[in-house]
Amino acid sequence: MSTPTVEYLKLINKFALAPVETGQQNDEALLIIRDLTKRENSLTAAERSYFKILISLVREFENKTYSGSEYVPPLEMLAYLMEENNLKQTDVCKATGIEKSNLSAILKGTRKLGREDIGRLAKFFSVSPLLFVEDDFFGGVSLSSAQSDSLK
Numbered sequence: 255m256s257t258p259t260v261e262y263l264k265l266i267n268k269f270a271l272a273p274v275e276t277g278q279q280n281d282e283a284l285l286i287i288r289d290l291t292k293r294e295n296s297l298t299a300a301e302r303s304y305f306k307i308l309i310s311l312v313r314e315f316e317n318k319t320y321s322g323s324e325y326v327p328p329l330e331m332l333a334y335l336m337e338e339n340n341l342k343q344t345d346v347c348k349a350t351g352i353e354k355s356n357l358s359a360i361l362k363g364t365r366k367l368g369r370e371d372i373g374r375l376a377k378f379f380s381v382s383p384l385l386f387v388e389d390d391f392f393g394g395v396s397l398s399s400a401q402s403d404s405l406k
Contacts, residue, residue, distance in 0.1 A: 262300035271307050274315035283312045284382055291376075291383055294369035313384055328367055328386040329360065335379050350374040 258266075265286070274280050290297060290305045297305065326334070336346060343361070347354045352371055359365035367375070367386050376383035 259298060259300045261298050262304055265301065265304045269308070271304065271311065274311050277319075280312060280315050280319075283308055287312065287383055288373060288376065291369050291373040294373075309384060309387065312382070313387075316382070316384065326385075328388055329363055331385045332367075332375065333361060335381070339379075346375075346378070350378050 269279075269283055269286050274283055287305070287308060290301065290308075293301075336342075343354060343357050346352065347357055350371075352360075352374060356365060356371070360367055360371065366388070372383050372386040375386055
């Protein structure tokens, strides 16, 4: 096992990787997730691992807490939020900075949401970034298996 990096230890000091049990802990975790999403291109391997595990812990809490709700795929969630807020693609593009051609491809399902897109959409709609994260977001590793591996 390798020695934890300084960046990883700083994250652990901010929020330990343990089950999220309260709404306050969930909110704190979501702030860290948003920060890491903004820095997506400069994350170290250790930070990326922390990020994956934290997302799975938040997802587990939210699934348990909001158990009456069913999983909605990210594209459906985006379309729903746009419809509920009477927004057109151009409105979302102007507000988020996402290129119109990219948003169109995302909504058609020919392009996946990237980390930057997820961060911008979550901020714009004031929702958890997890609403826009697919299980295979981390290169084919499902969040549930990443979580299982981390807890062994």
